[in-house]
Amino acid sequence: MELVVLLCAVSLLHSCEARESSAVTPVFVQKREDVLLNVTIADDPEEDTVTWRFNKTVNLVRFLPGNLGTKVSDDYSGRIEFLEKYSVKLKNLQEADSGVYTAVVSGDKEKQITEYKITVQDPVSPVKLSVDSVSNSSDWCNLTVSCRAQDSHINSTFRCDTHTHTCSQEGGERPQVTPSAADLHVYLSNGYIICNHSNQVSCTKDIKIIENVCPRHAGPESVSAGLSVCLLKTAVLSVGLIIMVAAVITVHLMEKLKKHK
Numbered sequence: 001m002e003l004v005v006l007l008c009a010v011s012l013l014h015s016c017e018a019r020e021s022s023a024v025t026p027v028f029v030q031k032r033e034d035v036l037l038n039v040t041i042a043d044d045p046e047e048d049t050v051t052w053r054f055n056k057t058v059n060l061v062r063f064l065p066g067n068l069g070t071k072v073s074d075d076y077s078g079r080i081e082f083l084e085k086y087s088v089k090l091k092n093l094q095e096a097d098s099g100v101y102t103a104v105v106s107g108d109k110e111k112q113i114t115e116y117k118i119t120v121q122d123p124v125s126p127v128k129l130s131v132d133s134v135s136n137s138s139d140w141c142n143l144t145v146s147c148r149a150q151d152s153h154i155n156s157t158f159r160c161d162t163h164t165h166t167c168s169q170e171g172g173e174r175p176q177v178t179p180s181a182a183d184l185h186v187y188l189s190n191g192y193i194i195c196n197h198s199n200q201v202s203c204t205k206d207i208k209i210i211e212n213v214c215p216r217h218a219g220p221e222s223v224s225a226g227l228s229v230c231l232l233k234t235a236v237l238s239v240g241l242i243i244m245v246a247a248v249i250t251v252h253l254m255e256k257l258k259k260h261k
Contacts, residue, residue: 024100024117028200029093031122038087039103039114048107050086055099061088093120123202124182125150129195131213138162141214147186147195147206152178156186158193160214167191167210 029035037052050063062071063086072080081089086103101116132144132155141160146153156174160167173187182199188210195206 024115026117026119028119028121030201031094031120032092033201034081034089034091035093035116035118036083036087036089037101037103037116038083039085041086041105041113048105050113051104051106052086052088053102053104054097056102060090060101093118095120095122119200121199121201122180124180124197124199124204126204127184127195127197127206129186129193129206129208131208134214136214143210143214145186145193145195145208147184147197149178149182149184149197151180152176152184154184154186158188158210158214160210167214 027035039050041050047065049065052060052062054060058075059073060076061073061080064071070082076090079091081091083089090097090101098118098120101118102112103114105111105113126149128146128148130146130148132146134141134143136142139162141162142157143160144155144157146155154174154176157170158167159170167188169188173185175183175185178184178197180199182197185194185196185198187194187196191210193208193210193213197204
């Protein structure tokens, strides 16, 4: 019986934790940007204090009851902008500002009214997509590329079929999580190889056109057409040369006849 009670208590605890975590609003903010901490209260608690807290313990700002105004923590002086009611804007966020922001009403007992989980991220570094090797035949073309970011890199190989004019990526798309928790991704899209570096607040890309790196090889019809053009040029040149020689010979004979007369 005691075991059943214990299991029920654990289950209830997990259920409460799940409900609490589901009420948290996740927000990602780029470093040095601002974030809006918005709160809507159905009944204006004129006799109560509304407080924004960081990680449950540090007070950012308190809205005092009545007409007593607001009280901003010294650590956040100059970084708080007041909006409508109890909503505020926190400015110039840094990595240390990542955490949980909670708005609570303090009356007879304290009541939480909203909660945000803020994650501050640096913008991702630029990426460089380079072609490491190219090998081809009359039927296919293979190329290997490197996608490089500041703290990571990834390689991938692509194969193009000359006859079907289609390309594929060996092993499928290649995503990778970098040490800075960003996504480094190289993939094929509409004839382009795309190297993408992104997190929740920024994105950089580098792109190469497959046809520029791995041109489609000419088929038999193209070779025949090229040969016909070449033969035509040769014939025209030969006829022109014959006409020139004939003209020179004619002029020479006419000169001789004139001298003979």
